[in-house]
Amino acid sequence: MSTPADPFGGYEFRPFRAFSAEQHRQLAIEYGVRDGETHGKLMDTMANVSEMYLTQRNFEEYYGSIKLHRERLERIAAAARILRQHLAEETLTEHLFYGLSDAEKFTDRLQDSDRINRTFISNLGHLVSTAGELASNPDELRILRIDPKDGAKSVERREIWEPVFKLWCDLGKELGYTDGGPIMRVLQIMHVALGLEPPNPHSVRQALRDYKGSGVLRVVK
Structure with missing residues (x-):
């Protein structure tokens, strides 16, 4: 399907944020921009x-997905539980922690190492509890991560596709779907500008249905 003719004559669009001048112009064409x-x-x-x-x-690259984060916390809790059990059973823990004491006397260093061991075992118990609780409570974990409320959606859908849908509706355009149609052309421009792979048509159709709150999508050319 052909792209609409350029209605701007000789108007010179400029690069803006992540978008080149040509991408800026193409978006203006697709959205039917006619005024300031x-x-x-x-x-x-x-x-x-x-x-x-x-x-x-960048946020997701730093924290990882909520699924991977929960799995990591589960592993932390499990590892801490095993280490706590092993240390509780070990008979030579004073020698394991001996080098952490600054005391000069041998007996004082042994007492310090015993204290350090007991504190460490207690901290491991706390780690088992807190990591396990966060792993089993994704809502609390999302709060601590400062996740968006709709964090279950992909970043592309949340921060690119839905703003595109919103502006489309705000400008009085009918929100529908056609392979190679205006919505897909706009999303393609957005993805290229941000260095992304082309949007998946099936995922876009589902996102449109969810956004409209209806399973029916009109064909819009």
Whole structure:
């Protein structure tokens, strides 16, 4: 399906945030920009997509997915539980912690190592409890991670696709789907600008259905 003709004549679009001048122009065409107000709304969306996507992508790279985070916490709790049990059974713990004491006398160093051992075992018990609780309580974990409320969605869907859908509706356009249609063309431009692989059509259709709250998508060309 052909892209709509350029209605701007010789107007020179400029690069903006993550978008080249040509990508800026193509987005204006797809959204049917005709005046400064609609152009301003488009630029707001472009700015938000550029900033929020990169911020949230870096966030997920730092923390990892909630699923992987919970699995890691489960492993931490399990490892701490095993180590705590082994230390409780070990008969030479004073020698394991002997080098951590600054005392000069041998007997004082042994007493220090025993104290350090008991404190360490207690801390391991605390670690078993807290890591296990966080692993089993994803809602609390999301709060501590400062996850978005809709963190179950992909970053691309949350920070690129849905803002695109919102602006489309705000400008009075009918939100629908066609292979190679306007929504897919806009998302393709967004993905290229942000260095992403092309959007998955099946995932986009599902995101549109969820956004509209309806299983029916009109064909929009």
